[in-house]
Amino acid sequence: MTSSRGRSGEFDRIAAFVRHFARAQVPVGVGDDCAVLPGPSRGCELCVTTDSVVEALHFSRAAFSMEDIGHKALAVNLSDLAAMGARPSWFVCALEVPDWVDDVKLAGLARGMSKLARGADIALVGGNMTRAERLAITLTVAGEVPRGKALLRKGARPGDRLYVSGTLGEARAGLVAGAPAALVVRQLRPSPRLELGLLARAFASACVDISDGFAQDLGHICDASGVGVRVNVDALPMSATLRRFAGHRARDFALSGGEDYELILAVPPGRAHAFERAAERSNHRVTCVGEFARSRQRRFVDDRGEAIQPPRGFDHFAP
Ligand SMILES: [Mg+2]
Structure with missing residues (x-):
């Protein structure tokens, strides 16, 4: 989408730039x-x-x-x-x-x-x-x-469980005036989930990290894998500190706030239990928040089955 200032969004701009180059012969x-x-x-x-x-x-x-x-x-x-x-x-x-x-x-x-x-x-x-x-x-x-073991965005299949690590929304809430130190530190000092990424190689079919927001980065797995997804937004992991501080905005921060630097993972159903046990043994919090689907739809629903529209994630070049 091109704005009135003649500038398209971040991902369109990247695609337009990359088009000038020959495709690299790399894995x-x-x-x-x-x-x-x-x-x-x-x-x-x-x-x-x-x-x-x-x-x-x-x-x-x-x-x-x-x-x-x-x-x-x-x-x-x-x-x-x-x-x-x-x-x-x-x-x-x-x-x-x-x-x-x-x-x-x-x-x-x-x-x-x-x-x-x-x-x-x-x-x-x-x-x-x-x-x-x-x-x-x-x-x-x-x-x-x-060789051949890198976790890619494109491996998710219909029926794979959707997992997210840690808790969401705190880095975004940390930007709000008066935010408690526990939230601000998530903005200032993100913790990359390197150990979990290594562990996930044995279980996950696809993975992406959350920089621009859970909903938007999850979209990258759906795009690359050619699948849809159903997310239970009431299952999204949020800390008590976030809920107390952000109130009714907590869920929007978790869905789209960005800069969480947590991992979104697709795990085939037959490996989901073993993945959860391995993560627990290594003290990594992982939460199943939905399932990938054959239909290309991305459905965000609450516990009552009502559809939720996630706010837009971060785009450097958004009009
Ligand atoms: Mg990334």
Whole structure:
């Protein structure tokens, strides 16, 4: 859809850009959480992706410490590796640094990023630094998967159970003035679900991470897999803190708020029980919130069977 300013939405713009290029001869090219490339050894493949966080667009100087910014820049990229079931290996970092970032602030940024990097066992191997009008951090991350085992968006089949990890809506609520610290921290310091992604390789048929909102990112699995879905919105996992703070808006935040960096998974019914047990043993919260369907419809219904219209998810170029 093109707006009055002659600009289409984010996904149309990406498609229009990519059309200029020949299709790459790789296991998985443009269109998933990561590209999948031939690996350094026969038995493995590389998952590669890139993402930016930009001052005033993804973070404000008032709300985020330099450590928070460094953490989040890496976390949003690691979340895409988690969605592929990849084990992080290395990353490169391009920094655009404005004059307000002095040496002390730059060290803070590095500390926030390096602490998460240590925890995720991913190594910084290169990058670039340039002066700019505003702070922007672009990372390219790579992880490894056994050959043919990457979790893709396209594997969901009718009848597969729909699971989501953790709890939803808190990162969005964390942007609201007066939000409790437990919600704000989900906005500032997202936790990529890397361990769950690795575990899910043995069970899931498709996976995506939630950056733009549950309903919108679930749509990517439906599009890629050629299936529909029925979601029980009353089953969406929400914390008591979110319900108390956000009241009647809690469900909309969970459906479409975005930046949860949780995983949406499709699991064949025959493996669902084993998946739930494996997740529980590893202390990962997973909740079954619906089922994929043959009809292409995406139906969101409440406990009483009444249809719900999810608010629109995030689009960088929405008019
Ligand atoms: Mg993603």
